[in-house]
Amino acid sequence: MTSLLIKGARILGGAAADVYVDGGTITEIGSVDTKADRTVDAEGLVLLPGLVDLHTHLREPGREDAETVLTGSRAAALGGYTAVLAMANTSPVTDTAEAAERVHDLGRAAGLVDVQPVGAVTKGLAGEELAELGLMARSRAKVRVFSDDGRCVADARVMRRALEYVKAFGGVISQHSQDPALAGPTACCHEGELSGRLGLPGWPGVAEEVIVARDVMLARHTGSRVHVAHVSTAGSVEVIRWAKAQGIAVTAEVTPHHLLLTTDLLAGYDPTFKVNPPLRPDEDVEALREALADGTIDAVATDHAPHARHDKEHAFVDAAFGMLGLETALGVVSTVMVGSGRMDWAGVARAMSTAPARIAGLDGAAPDGAGGHGRQIAVGAPANLTLVDPSATWVVDRAESASLSRNNPWHDRKLTGRVHATFLRGVPTVLEGALVR
Numbered sequence: 001m002t003s004l005l006i007k008g009a010r011i012l013g014g015a016a017a018d019v020y021v022d023g024g025t026i027t028e029i030g031s032v033d034t035k036a037d038r039t040v041d042a043e044g045l046v047l048l049p050g051l052v053d054l055h056t057h058l059r060e061p062g063r064e065d066a067e068t069v070l071t072g073s074r075a076a077a078l079g080g081y082t083a084v085l086a087m088a089n090t091s092p093v094t095d096t097a098e099a100a101e102r103v104h105d106l107g108r109a110a111g112l113v114d115v116q117p118v119g120a121v122t123k124g125l126a127g128e129e130l131a132e133l134g135l136m137a138r139s140r141a142k143v144r145v146f147s148d149d150g151r152c153v154a155d156a157r158v159m160r161r162a163l164e165y166v167k168a169f170g171g172v173i174s175q176h177s178q179d180p181a182l183a184g185p186t187a188c189c190h191e192g193e194l195s196g197r198l199g200l201p202g203w204p205g206v207a208e209e210v211i212v213a214r215d216v217m218l219a220r221h222t223g224s225r226v227h228v229a230h231v232s233t234a235g236s237v238e239v240i241r242w243a244k245a246q247g248i249a250v251t252a253e254v255t256p257h258h259l260l261l262t263t264d265l266l267a268g269y270d271p272t273f274k275v276n277p278p279l280r281p282d283e284d285v286e287a288l289r290e291a292l293a294d295g296t297i298d299a300v301a302t303d304h305a306p307h308a309r310h311d312k313e314h315a316f317v318d319a320a321f322g323m324l325g326l327e328t329a330l331g332v333v334s335t336v337m338v339g340s341g342r343m344d345w346a347g348v349a350r351a352m353s354t355a356p357a358r359i360a361g362l363d364g365a366a367p368d369g370a371g372g373h374g375r376q377i378a379v380g381a382p383a384n385l386t387l388v389d390p391s392a393t394w395v396v397d398r399a400e401s402a403s404l405s406r407n408n409p410w411h412d413r414k415l416t417g418r419v420h421a422t423f424l425r426g427v428p429t430v431l432e433g434a435l436v437r
């Protein structure tokens with residue numbers, strides 16, 4: 001393995017230092033004169049632990065026309081990620097050990113980020129019978145996060161069973177909180193004045209909040225861990241804040257789009273902005289920013305959801321839910337949270353690396369030498385690292401993406417803060433903002 005010297009990077013936005021990496025591990029930090037096989041000039045750049053995404057849809061197997069593990073891995077590396085969790089709603093669904101191992105192995109073969117499969121909670125995401133949770137946990141993929149994402153585990157008894165089951169091996173249930181009785185499958189616009197005016201089926205915030213409230217009580221009852229995926233309302237934030245104060249084992253994520261985009265974007269019926277849960281009004285967005293800054297919301301997760309053109313280009317009601325996010329997440333968080341002074345780079349490292357790695361159990365070393373994500377940038381730690389240019393201002397162009405899909409809600413938007421380089425265990429996957437291979 002080769003050696004790497006990162007010269008003059010501001011670690012977590014603090015003082016500049018040189019970081020020397022040998023054999024994939026950080027061996028020296030400070031003023032380093034040792035010669036390395038590769039030297040990266042990082043003057044003015046911020047060094048973060050490699051980003052970890054708790055919520056990515058890679059679409060393989062089943063919809064390789066929209067994304068594959070390889071193309072999604074490329075998008076992830078360009079976005080500064082060293083690990084992503086691949087959601088289970090593929091075709092077939094990741095609800096067996098074999099299916100999980102297949103996604104895991106495709107990720108290792110792509111070799112750009114550690115792809116960690118999320119297992120389904122229920123067979124076929126049908127919400128009825130528990131999937132092979134234990135077998136997936138014991139498989140080579142070592143699944144720890146389980147989710148029926150795209151659908152809510154609506155049955156309280158099934159959710160209770162799942163929480164009890166995963167407790168034994170330190171697993172966590174990531175819930176897509178959407179009470180189907182309050183927000184059915186066609187609900188696609190935040191319920192309010194606008195949904196009425198546009199004539200779109202309403203998706204009221206309370207449909208999320210009642211599930212979050214129920215699940216934190218089930219987590220308390222079972223002593224198990226629940227993770228709230230894509231929190232989108234101020235009411236959910238209130239519940240999570242209360243639950244954390246009680247010592248309940250709940251964690252939560254927010255997406256970049258819920259931190260910046262608002263429901264009024266739907267006025268033009270552009271399906272690019274159709275996402276589940278839907279974009280919300282300003283007061284929810286404000287509550288989400290505040291909750292991310294104060295740690296009530298632990299992590300930023302992309303919910304990267306690539307869709308082929310023919311699935312998105314429909315009348316709004318019929319178009320697929322979801323938007324791209326891997327390549328723009330850091331820029332959005334930097335613009336919204338750092339640019340406004342609400343968060344510093346240490347906060348970004350916590351929300352986009354340390355916390356998600358801990359929630360997913362990716363901070364330790366995996367048997368095959370992978371893992372070690374979200375660790376402190378210190379001697380002895382694996383060199384999963386991201387270099388960010390904090391002052392780079394760029395305009396997002398949907399044509400320039402490693403993803404196979406183009407449903408990019410950030411097209412034409414100006415962002416400040418851009419990923420410059422990404423290193424997976426000391427090996428550069430991205431340099432100067434471009435893929436190395």
Ligand SMILES: [Zn+2]
Binds near residue numbers: 230
């Ligand atoms: Zn979801």
